[in-house]
Amino acid sequence: MKRLLIWLPLAIFLGFFALFASGLLKPDDRVITSKLVGKTLPAFSLPAAASDRPGLASTELATGKPRLLNIFASWCLPCAAEAPQLMALAQQGVNIDAIAIRDARADVDRFLARYGNPYARIGLDARSNVQIALGSSGVPESFVIDGKGRIVYQHVGDIRADDVPMILQRLKDAQ
Amino acid sequence: MIAEAGLIALWLAFALALLQLTLAGFGLAGGKPELLGSVRPVAVAQGVLVGIAFALLITLFLRSDMSVALVVTNSHSMKPWLYKFAGTWGNHEGSMLLWVTVMGVAGAAVALFERALRRDTHMATLGGQAAISLGFYAFLLFSSNPFARVDPPAPDGQGLNPLLQDPGLAFHPPTLYLGYVGLSVAFSFAIGALLTRRVDAAFARAMRPWVLAAWVLLTLGITAGSYWAYYELGWGGWWFWDPVENASLMPWLAATALLHSVTVLATRDALRAWTVMLAVIAFSMSMVGTFLVRSGILTSVHAFAVDPERGTFILVLLGFYIGGALALFGWRVGAVREGAPFELVSRETMLVVNNLLLSVILGLVLIGTLYPLMTEAFGHKVSVGAPYFDRIAGPVALILMLVMAAGPLTRWRRDKLGLVARRLLVPGAIALLVAVVLATVAWGRIGVLPLLGLTVALSVGAASVAPLWKRNLRRTPLFTWGMVIAHLGCAVSLAGMACDSAFTVEKLAAVRVGDTVQAGDWKLRLLQISPIAGDNWTALQADMEAVRGGGRAVTLHPQSRFFASPATATTEAALLTRWNGQLYVVLGQEAEDGRWQLRIWWKPFVTLIWLGGVMIALGGALALVGRERRGWLLKWRGRALA
Numbered sequence: 001m002k003r004l005l006i007w008l009p010l011a012i013f014l015g016f017f018a019l020f021a022s023g024l025l026k027p028d029d030r031v032i033t034s035k036l037v038g039k040t041l042p043a044f045s046l047p048a049a050a051s052d053r054p055g056l057a058s059t060e061l062a063t064g065k066p067r068l069l070n071i072f073a074s075w076c077l078p079c080a081a082e083a084p085q086l087m088a089l090a091q092q093g094v095n096i097d098a099i100a101i102r103d104a105r106a107d108v109d110r111f112l113a114r115y116g117n118p119y120a121r122i123g124l125d126a127r128s129n130v131q132i133a134l135g136s137s138g139v140p141e142s143f144v145i146d147g148k149g150r151i152v153y154q155h156v157g158d159i160r161a162d163d164v165p166m167i168l169q170r171l172k173d174a175q
Numbered sequence: 176m177i178a179e180a181g182l183i184a185l186w187l188a189f190a191l192a193l194l195q196l197t198l199a200g201f202g203l204a205g206g207k208p209e210l211l212g213s214v215r216p217v218a219v220a221q222g223v224l225v226g227i228a229f230a231l232l233i234t235l236f237l238r239s240d241m242s243v244a245l246v247v248t249n250s251h252s253m254k255p256w257l258y259k260f261a262g263t264w265g266n267h268e269g270s271m272l273l274w275v276t277v278m279g280v281a282g283a284a285v286a287l288f289e290r291a292l293r294r295d296t297h298m299a300t301l302g303g304q305a306a307i308s309l310g311f312y313a314f315l316l317f318s319s320n321p322f323a324r325v326d327p328p329a330p331d332g333q334g335l336n337p338l339l340q341d342p343g344l345a346f347h348p349p350t351l352y353l354g355y356v357g358l359s360v361a362f363s364f365a366i367g368a369l370l371t372r373r374v375d376a377a378f379a380r381a382m383r384p385w386v387l388a389a390w391v392l393l394t395l396g397i398t399a400g401s402y403w404a405y406y407e408l409g410w411g412g413w414w415f416w417d418p419v420e421n422a423s424l425m426p427w428l429a430a431t432a433l434l435h436s437v438t439v440l441a442t443r444d445a446l447r448a449w450t451v452m453l454a455v456i457a458f459s460m461s462m463v464g465t466f467l468v469r470s471g472i473l474t475s476v477h478a479f480a481v482d483p484e485r486g487t488f489i490l491v492l493l494g495f496y497i498g499g500a501l502a503l504f505g506w507r508v509g510a511v512r513e514g515a516p517f518e519l520v521s522r523e524t525m526l527v528v529n530n531l532l533l534s535v536i537l538g539l540v541l542i543g544t545l546y547p548l549m550t551e552a553f554g555h556k557v558s559v560g561a562p563y564f565d566r567i568a569g570p571v572a573l574i575l576m577l578v579m580a581a582g583p584l585t586r587w588r589r590d591k592l593g594l595v596a597r598r599l600l601v602p603g604a605i606a607l608l609v610a611v612v613l614a615t616v617a618w619g620r621i622g623v624l625p626l627l628g629l630t631v632a633l634s635v636g637a638a639s640v641a642p643l644w645k646r647n648l649r650r651t652p653l654f655t656w657g658m659v660i661a662h663l664g665c666a667v668s669l670a671g672m673a674c675d676s677a678f679t680v681e682k683l684a685a686v687r688v689g690d691t692v693q694a695g696d697w698k699l700r701l702l703q704i705s706p707i708a709g710d711n712w713t714a715l716q717a718d719m720e721a722v723r724g725g726g727r728a729v730t731l732h733p734q735s736r737f738f739a740s741p742a743t744a745t746t747e748a749a750l751l752t753r754w755n756g757q758l759y760v761v762l763g764q765e766a767e768d769g770r771w772q773l774r775i776w777w778k779p780f781v782t783l784i785w786l787g788g789v790m791i792a793l794g795g796a797l798a799l800v801g802r803e804r805r806g807w808l809l810k811w812r813g814r815a816l817a
Contacts, residue, residue, distance in 0.1 A: 003509070006448075006504070006505045006508055006509060007505045009452065009455075009456075009501045009504065009505075010498065010501035010502055010504070010505055013459075013497055013498060013501055014498070016463075016545070017490075017493070017494050017498065019545065019548060019549060019552060020466065020470075020472065020490055020493070020548075021490060022552050023470075023472040023548045023551070023552070024470060024472055024486050024487060024490060126767075
């Protein structure tokens with residue numbers, strides 16, 4: 001009994017060692033899978049955020065064709081960095097709508113004048129209520145919505161140039 | 176040239192550590208005892224060289240040498256000099272260099288100052304210390320070279336995490352590291368004693384001062400770190416059960432247990448195998464903590480150097496040293512005869528219970544910290560938060576405190592339960608009184624755990640000074656004072672924790688300039704918000720006026736700061752310390768309608784938490800000085816007689 005007890009610490013340590021090794025060798029899994037994928041969009045209706053685009057309601061996103069819903073803000077730097085990719089997507093015929101978070105109309109107008117306007121409709125979410133309902137924690141984020149108004153994919157962070165083909169593929173798959 | 180000189184010094188230190196291990200090995204086991212004479216000088220030289228390497232890295236940081244990669248990524252020429260200095264260890268490579276420096280210098284100190292240990296165990300200990308150092312030297316030289324150059328030199332650095340630009344950072348990590356890594360000496364002592372099979376009272380007496388010194392520094396480091404997190408992170412909390420905090424707490428728990436078991440071994444020659452085990456575990460916990468933090472397998476706010484390749488390297492070191500030490504333990508400890516037996520009611524038993532409870536807490540913290548990793552191995556993702564630790568470790572810690580009250584009032588060898596109970600009469604009466612008063616005044620308003628905490632704190636406070644009762648205070652030995660002050664410090668700290676969780680008033684408000692907010696007894700008025708600029712930051716600063724009762728108004732200046740390089744914002748809380756608590760004010764964002772968010776806490780007696788920590792460390796320091804001075808006095812008398 002005592003002889004066994006003496007080796008117990010080593011046995012416990014080897015267990016921990018195996019645990020650490022498995023934790024290290026396991027491929028990193030940092031991709032966050034959204035809980036909202038596959039669910040219908042929450043119902044909302046937002047006033048216009050820009051002077052030359054209408055506001056946005058959830059019903060307008062279920063049009064039978066897949067759309068991209070972009071969450072942005074004029075005060076957000078990565079959103080400005082993302083703008084060229086959104087313009088490129090719009091030029092390839094993607095329908096993009098947006099929700100501006102905690103923003104003011106004059107600021108959104110300035111932002112769009114400066115970085116371009118790829119959006120069909122822009123809703124103003126002054127208190128982040130819709131953003132929270134969408135399970136979005138920051139700006140920018142983008143959602144691929146299928147024709148029935150269901151969320152197919154959530155992209156956290158800005159869309160980089162090398163993300164564009166993937167986004168296009170997701171939109172195509174959503175048809 | 177400085178960087179190259181530093182790298183050369185590091186390589187030389189590595190070579191000397193190899194030499195130190197070889198000399199000790201052949202001297203002890205290879206039949207060449209004449210080699211042992213060189214072990215101590217080599218150990219000292221190794222300590223000096225690694226010290227030089229570290230001093231050179233500090234120089235590079237102070238001179239903002241932008242041809243060195245580490246300086247480029249972690250410093251900036253505009254930074255105040257104190258933060259350039261602190262930037263030396265505010266990164267992975269620098270902190271690992273600090274790690275080996277502490278090991279090398281501690282080894283040199285053992286070579287120079289250790290006189291009580293048997294010669295063969297002493298040499299084996301130095302060999303062990305060199306063996307552990309070797310792995311970490313290799314880690315630095317092959318995987319994390321702090322002196323690497325960049326070509327061409329960068330125009331300027333990339334700054335330092337603004338959270339780390341705080342005077343606290345200049346002192347808390349080095350202190351913590353001194354303690355954390357200082358425990359390597361206890362580890363090496365254990366290895367040495369296992370190799371020479373000499374685990375006895377004399378060994379314990381030799382090891383005790385080293386354990387005490389490391390433990391004192393570790394205690395100070397944890398206390399300072401907790402205060403730093405409290406005022407810098409702006410959450411009003413003082414302990415977050417973050418993996419990195421746990422990584423410093425676990426060695427502390429093991430070292431605290433070791434400190435008590437080594438006393439049993441030194442005084443009564445009992446608990447031999449257990450003490451050796453704890454000495455191995457204490458530093459093992461330091462290494463496991465470093466691995467958890469650096470490998471990135473647990474996410475933590477402190478993780479500044481997440482790199483799986485480095486993680487693999489540390490894991491190999493971990494397996495080699497801890498696995499090796501535990502195997503040696505299994506192989507050799509059978510040859511260590513058990514020491515003197517003792518009665519059930521005795522100081523020894525109390526200390527055994529103390530050890531068991533500390534080990535239980537250590538186990539609970541370890542499991543809580545690693546639980547996310549364990550479940551992930553089976554495909555689930557969970558995170559373990561403060562509620563687990565509070566609810567699970569809290570009650571065990573309270574029981575531990577009770578044992579701490581009774582332990583010093585129990586005699587060595589044999590005592591009577593009735594006598595111990597009689598000595599505990601006064602603290603017990605206080606506990607009862609406090610519990611009754613608190614229960615009638617605040618039942619339902621404060622939680623059960625804080626209520627128990629306050630009760631235990633006050634009774635343990637009374638019990639911990641009881642050993643001085645009816646003693647001639649001037650003739651009481653310094654180490655008894657040390658124990659009393661350290662135990663009292665635990666009670667003081669616990670009282671602070673309980674008061675903080677029971678009576679803290681929190682207020683969230685949105686106010687316009689000119690408005691007044693009430694938080695507890697305090698009335699705060701927002702006078703104005705103005706921009707100000709510092710060395711490498713700009714800030715919005717609120718001028719506020721705080722009044723309590725009819726007292727004089729005091730001004731407070733909470734800020735939200737913006738750093739240019741790298742672009743980050745931090746909150747600088749304004750703290751107002753009074754004898755009975757702290758007012759803690761954080762300035763938040765401006766809302767659209769011109770109102771400012773303010774978070775205000777009134778935290779009664781929260782400062783006791785850190786005061787207690789300092790008292791615990793002071794107690795340890797007094798015990799250390801007391802024991803050492805007694806040794807010097809005895810030696811001096813012996814010489815005078817001869």
